[in-house]
Amino acid sequence: MNVRNLAIWGAIALLVIGMAVAMGGSSEADSAKKAKLSEIYALIDSGQVAEATLGDQQIVVTTTDNRKLVSELRGLDMETQGVLVKEGVPFSVDADSGRNNFASLIFSILPILLIVGFVFFMMRQMQGGGGRGAMSFGKSRARLLTEKHGRVTFDDVAGVDEAKEELQEIVEFLQDPSKFQRLGGKIPKGALLVGPPGTGKTLLARAVAGEAGVPFFTISGSDFVEMFVGVGASRVRDMFEQAKRSAPCIIFIDEIDAVGRSRGAGLGGGNDEREQTLNQLLVEMDGFEANEGIILVAATNRPDVLDPALLRPGRFDRQITVGNPDIIGREKILRVHMRNVPLAKDVDSKTIARGTPGFSGADLANLVNEAALLAARRGKRVVAMAEFEDAKDKVLMGPERRSMVMSEKEKELTAWHEAGHAIVAMIVPSADPVHKATIIPRGRALGMVMQLPEDDKLSMSKIEMTSRLAIMMGGRVAEELKFGHDNVTAGAASDIQQATRLARAMVTRWGFADNIGPVDYGSDQGDVFLGQQLMQSSHVSEDTSRKIEEEVRKLIQTGMDEARRIMTDSRDKWEAIAEGLLEYETLSGEEIAELLKGNKPTRPDLSDDDSGPAPAVPVIGKRRKPKGDAGLGDTEPNPA
Known part of the structure; x- marks a missing residue:
C-alpha cells in the first residue's frame, strides 16, 4: 500500500474514531435536567432521591420517580457527601465527570476538522505532482x-x-x-x-x-x-x-x-x-x-x-x-536521419528521395527506421537499398499479410483486377508511372497498384484527372470483361468512392463541367463547430443539383469507357500482366515493362554475405496510411 492510500485510510479511521468517542464520551448528566442545588437538598431531605453521583463540578441525582437532575458543585463538596450519608442515600464519586462536557465539545468538533482536512488532502492529490496543490489551479504549466x-x-x-x-x-x-x-x-x-x-x-x-x-x-x-x-x-x-x-x-x-x-x-x-x-x-x-x-x-x-x-x-x-519538403529537402532530411544508421554501399539518398514524393519529415524518419528494423530482422550488419525499398512499400501500401489464406478463385480475380488498373495506368496520357503491382494482401487490401510521380507536383490538369478516373475504374471494368457482368465483385467499392469524390470536385470546385461552368458549388462545406455550415443556407437549386449529378455520372462513365477501350485494344498486354501477377505475386514497374516485351523478370538474390547482429535503432515516427490505387477489397485507400 503506498503512502497516499495509507494517508487516506488513516484519515477515515480517525474520522470514525472521533465520531465514536464523541458519541460515547457523553455522561449521564447530558440527559439530566438542570436544577438548583437548594432544590437537590430539598429532595434529599424529603427522601425523594434514590441515588446520586458526585463529580468534581456537579452532582447528578435520580429521584424515586426516575427523574434525573443535575446541579453545579464547587469541587467534591464534603458537605454534600455528609448530607447524603446522613439521609442514607447511596452515592458514588466520579472525579472526571465534570470534564465530560468539555470532552464532548472537543470530540464534536474533531470530525468536522477531519472532514475539512480530508477534502483539502484529496484536492491536493487531484492536482497531481510537481508541487501543485489545491490553490494552484491558475498557475502556468509551461x-x-x-x-x-x-x-x-x-x-x-x-x-x-x-x-x-x-x-x-x-x-x-x-x-x-x-x-x-x-x-x-x-x-x-x-x-x-x-x-x-x-x-x-x-x-x-x-x-x-x-x-x-x-x-x-x-x-x-x-x-x-x-x-x-x-x-x-x-x-x-x-x-x-x-x-x-x-x-x-x-x-x-x-x-x-x-x-x-x-x-x-x-x-x-x-x-x-x-x-x-x-x-x-x-x-x-x-x-x-x-x-x-x-x-x-x-x-x-x-x-x-x-x-x-x-x-x-x-x-x-x-x-x-512549414510544408512538405521537395526532392532536395527530402534528400537532406534522409541524410540527417541516416547519420547513426550503418549503410551499405548501394544506398543512394537521392534515389530514395526521388521515390518518396509527398513524404513529410516524420514519414522519412519512419522510412529510415523501418529499413533499419528490416535489416535487423534479416540479421544484417548494414542497411542496404533493398531494405529501403521494402520499407517504402510497407509505409506506402501497408505490411504484407502472407498468412492470409486466399482461394485460387479470389487470387485469380485479384490478379485480373490489379492488371486492369496497371494496363490503364501505363497507356492513358499524363499518368504517373506504375511503381509496383501486387496481389499479396497488404494492410486492408487484397491487392494494390501503386503509382509514384517522377517529380513533385503542385497541381493537377484536367487530362490528368480524367486519366485518373479511367485508372480508378480499370479494376471494375477488368472484372466485367474477364468474368462477366454477373460475376463482378464488391472489390471496386473504394475505387468507385475515390472516383466519385474526384469527379464531384471537378464539377463543383474546379469548373470542369461545360453545363455547370466555372462556379464553386462546394463552398458551404464549412465546419459545423464554427457554425459556418449551420448559418449558411444552401445556394444550389434543385435543377443545378440534378445537373451536377449528371455531370459527375458522365465523367465516371467516360472513365469506364476509356478503360474498356484500352483493355479491349491491349488485351494481350493485360493478360500478360495478370498472368505475371499470378506467377510472381508482386511486380515492379520495370518488371511489368519486361513482361510486356516478352521477357521474364529476373529476381536478384537478396541474401547478404555481410550478415550478423544489427545495431539497435529506435522507433521513430508513425506509419503512413496506405497510398496508391485501390485494389480488390481495399476498404480505406488513399489516392496516389
Missing part, C-alpha cells in the same frame, strides 16, 4: 526547456530552409538586438508555424531554443483549458509573469488551435472558458502593458480555425509556412 531535454540546433533541421531563415532572424534579434534597433527595427512579437502534421514545426521551435541561448518555455494549447471558468485566463497571466522574470525569452505554444479557435460562432454560450482564455492571451500579446523581450512562437496545422484577432500583425507578426 515547462522551461533545458539542456537535459536534448539540445537541438538548426543543423538538426533539414528541408525547410525558408522557415529556418525566418526564425534565424528572430534568433539574431535576441542575440544582438542593436543590429536591428539602430535602423528602427522592432523585435517581432510572435511567429506562427503553419503546416501539415509531421513537417517539423515543433522541431523548428526546439532548434530556435537551442540556437538562441535564452530561456525557452514550452506549453501545449490544451494545458490552458480547464473545467473551471477563469483558470485558463489565470494560467495565461501567470505564464507571461513567469516569462517577464526571465526576459528576453521565448514561449512556445504547441497546437495553439486548442485555445485559439474563432470566437462568436453562434453556437452555445459566448462567455465560456476557452474564449476567456483566448481574450487574455490577446491582451498579453498586444495590450496596454508591453511585454518587452518576450517572443511567442506557436504551431498549428489548422490555421483556418484560428481567430482573426490572433493573426493580425502586432500579435503574430509572421506566419511561417
Whole structure:
C-alpha cells in the first residue's frame, strides 16, 4: 500500500474514531435536567432521591420517580457527601465527570476538522505532482526547456530552409538586438508555424531554443483549458509573469488551435472558458502593458480555425509556412536521419528521395527506421537499398499479410483486377508511372497498384484527372470483361468512392463541367463547430443539383469507357500482366515493362554475405496510411 492510500485510510479511521468517542464520551448528566442545588437538598431531605453521583463540578441525582437532575458543585463538596450519608442515600464519586462536557465539545468538533482536512488532502492529490496543490489551479504549466531535454540546433533541421531563415532572424534579434534597433527595427512579437502534421514545426521551435541561448518555455494549447471558468485566463497571466522574470525569452505554444479557435460562432454560450482564455492571451500579446523581450512562437496545422484577432500583425507578426519538403529537402532530411544508421554501399539518398514524393519529415524518419528494423530482422550488419525499398512499400501500401489464406478463385480475380488498373495506368496520357503491382494482401487490401510521380507536383490538369478516373475504374471494368457482368465483385467499392469524390470536385470546385461552368458549388462545406455550415443556407437549386449529378455520372462513365477501350485494344498486354501477377505475386514497374516485351523478370538474390547482429535503432515516427490505387477489397485507400 503506498503512502497516499495509507494517508487516506488513516484519515477515515480517525474520522470514525472521533465520531465514536464523541458519541460515547457523553455522561449521564447530558440527559439530566438542570436544577438548583437548594432544590437537590430539598429532595434529599424529603427522601425523594434514590441515588446520586458526585463529580468534581456537579452532582447528578435520580429521584424515586426516575427523574434525573443535575446541579453545579464547587469541587467534591464534603458537605454534600455528609448530607447524603446522613439521609442514607447511596452515592458514588466520579472525579472526571465534570470534564465530560468539555470532552464532548472537543470530540464534536474533531470530525468536522477531519472532514475539512480530508477534502483539502484529496484536492491536493487531484492536482497531481510537481508541487501543485489545491490553490494552484491558475498557475502556468509551461515547462522551461533545458539542456537535459536534448539540445537541438538548426543543423538538426533539414528541408525547410525558408522557415529556418525566418526564425534565424528572430534568433539574431535576441542575440544582438542593436543590429536591428539602430535602423528602427522592432523585435517581432510572435511567429506562427503553419503546416501539415509531421513537417517539423515543433522541431523548428526546439532548434530556435537551442540556437538562441535564452530561456525557452514550452506549453501545449490544451494545458490552458480547464473545467473551471477563469483558470485558463489565470494560467495565461501567470505564464507571461513567469516569462517577464526571465526576459528576453521565448514561449512556445504547441497546437495553439486548442485555445485559439474563432470566437462568436453562434453556437452555445459566448462567455465560456476557452474564449476567456483566448481574450487574455490577446491582451498579453498586444495590450496596454508591453511585454518587452518576450517572443511567442506557436504551431498549428489548422490555421483556418484560428481567430482573426490572433493573426493580425502586432500579435503574430509572421506566419511561417512549414510544408512538405521537395526532392532536395527530402534528400537532406534522409541524410540527417541516416547519420547513426550503418549503410551499405548501394544506398543512394537521392534515389530514395526521388521515390518518396509527398513524404513529410516524420514519414522519412519512419522510412529510415523501418529499413533499419528490416535489416535487423534479416540479421544484417548494414542497411542496404533493398531494405529501403521494402520499407517504402510497407509505409506506402501497408505490411504484407502472407498468412492470409486466399482461394485460387479470389487470387485469380485479384490478379485480373490489379492488371486492369496497371494496363490503364501505363497507356492513358499524363499518368504517373506504375511503381509496383501486387496481389499479396497488404494492410486492408487484397491487392494494390501503386503509382509514384517522377517529380513533385503542385497541381493537377484536367487530362490528368480524367486519366485518373479511367485508372480508378480499370479494376471494375477488368472484372466485367474477364468474368462477366454477373460475376463482378464488391472489390471496386473504394475505387468507385475515390472516383466519385474526384469527379464531384471537378464539377463543383474546379469548373470542369461545360453545363455547370466555372462556379464553386462546394463552398458551404464549412465546419459545423464554427457554425459556418449551420448559418449558411444552401445556394444550389434543385435543377443545378440534378445537373451536377449528371455531370459527375458522365465523367465516371467516360472513365469506364476509356478503360474498356484500352483493355479491349491491349488485351494481350493485360493478360500478360495478370498472368505475371499470378506467377510472381508482386511486380515492379520495370518488371511489368519486361513482361510486356516478352521477357521474364529476373529476381536478384537478396541474401547478404555481410550478415550478423544489427545495431539497435529506435522507433521513430508513425506509419503512413496506405497510398496508391485501390485494389480488390481495399476498404480505406488513399489516392496516389
